[in-house]
Amino acid sequence: xxxxxxxxxxxxxxxCFILGSILKIGFPAYISKKFDNIATKEDLVALTEIxxxxxxxxxxxxxxxxxxxxFQNDFYYKRYTExxxxxxxxxxxxxGFRVFSEDTQNKAYSFNEFPFLEICKKRSRTKTNxxxxxxxxxxxxxxxxxLTKFNKKELSQFIIDHEELASPKLIKxxxxxxxxxxxxxxxxxxVEEAYIEYFNKKELQLIREIVSQIVRExxxxxxxLNLDYDQHELNNGEFNNEIYRA
Numbered sequence: 650x651x652x653x654x655x656x657x658x659x660x661x662x663x664x665c666f667i668l669g670s671i672l673k674i675g676f677p678a679y680i681s682k683k684f685d686n687i688a689t690k691e692d693l694v695a696l697t698e699i700x701x702x703x704x705x706x707x708x709x710x711x712x713x714x715x716x717x718x719x720f721q722n723d724f725y726y727k728r729y730t731e732x733x734x735x736x737x738x739x740x741x742x743x744x745g746f747r748v749f750s751e752d753t754q755n756k757a758y759s760f761n762e763f764p765f766l767e768i769c770k771k772r773s774r775t776k777t778n779x780x781x782x783x784x785x786x787x788x789x790x791x792x793x794x795x796l797t798k799f800n801k802k803e804l805s806q807f808i809i810d811h812e813e814l815a816s817p818k819l820i821k822x823x824x825x826x827x828x829x830x831x832x833x834x835x836x837x838x839x840v841e842e843a844y845i846e847y848f849n850k851k852e853l854q855l856i857r858e859i860v861s862q863i864v865r866e867x868x869x870x871x872x873x874l875n876l877d878y879d880q881h882e883l884n885n886g887e888f889n890n891e892i893y894r895a
Contacts, residue, residue, distance in 0.1 A: 722874070729870045732814040736807065737867040739799045740860055740888060742768070748893040760887070764857035767800045801856050802830050808859075819862050826855040861886030 743766045750756045750766075758766060799807075808815050808823035815823070833848035865886035871878035879889050 725870055725873050728814045729867075729874060732808070732811045733863065733867045733870055736804070736863045739804060739807075740765075740863055742796065742799070743860075744888045744890045745893055748890055761857065762853075764853070764860045765801050765804070768796045802827070804856075805830065805859065816862070816866055819859070819866065822855055822859045822862060826852070826859060829855055860888075864888050 746766045746768055747758050747763070750758060805823040805826045808819055809827065812820050829848055829852045832844065833852040864882050868878040868880075868883035872883065881887065881889055
C-alpha cells in the first residue's frame with residue numbers, strides 16, 4: 650500500500666512536471682502567435698487605409714488641377730477672342746496697307762519708321778458763287794468707317810478698355826502712349842518746343858513696341874490654345890506679310 654502511494658505520487662508529479670513544461674514552452678509561443686495575428690489584422694487595416702488615402706489625395710489634387718487648368722484655358726480663350734484677335738486684325742490692316750502702298754504707289758514704309766500706318770479718308774466740300782465762280786468756302790470732312798476708325802490713339806485706348814485681359818507690359822505701353830499721343834507733333838495740342846522732339850521720338854518708340862507686343866502675344870496665345878501660329882512672329886514680334894505679296 651505504501652509502495653502504491655509512493656508510485657502514484659511519482660506518477661502525479663511526473664504528469665505535473667510534463668504539463669508544466671508544456672505550458673512553460675508552448676503558452677508564450679501561443680500568446681505570441683495570437684499577438685502576431687492581431688498585429689497582422691491591424692497591418693491589414695492600415696494597408697487598406699493607405700491606398701484609400703492616396704486615392705482621396707490624388708482625387709483632390711486632380712480636381713484642383715482640373716479647375717485650375719479649366720480656368721486658365723478659359724482665361725486664355727477670353728484674352729484671345731476679346732482683345733488680341735481684334736488687335737491683331739488691326740495690325741493686319743496696317744500691314745496690308747503697307748504692302749498696297751509699296752505695290753501701287755512705289756512708296757516703301759519701313760516698320761522702324763512707320764510701325765503703324767493709319768488710313769485716312771477725307772471728303773471735300775466747296776461752295777462757289779455761280780455767277781463769278783468765286784470760292785465762298787472750302788472744307789475737308791474726315792470720313793470715319795471700318796477702315797479709318799482705328800488709328801494709333803484708338804489702338805491704345807482699346808487696350809486700356811480691356812486692361813483686365815492685357816499683359817502687364819502691354820497695358821503699361823498703352824497707358825504711356827495715350828499720354829504721349831496727346832503731346833507729340835502729330836496731335837492738335839500746343840506743346841512747348843523744348844518737349845516736341847522728346848514726345849515725337851517717344852511716340853514712335855512706343856507704337857513700335859505696342860505693335861510688336863501685340864504680334865508676339867497673339868501668337869503666344871494661339872500656341873497655348875493649341876492653335877496654329879507663326880513661329881517667326883512669336884520669336885521676333887515682326888508681322889509676316891508674305892501672304893500679301895503672293
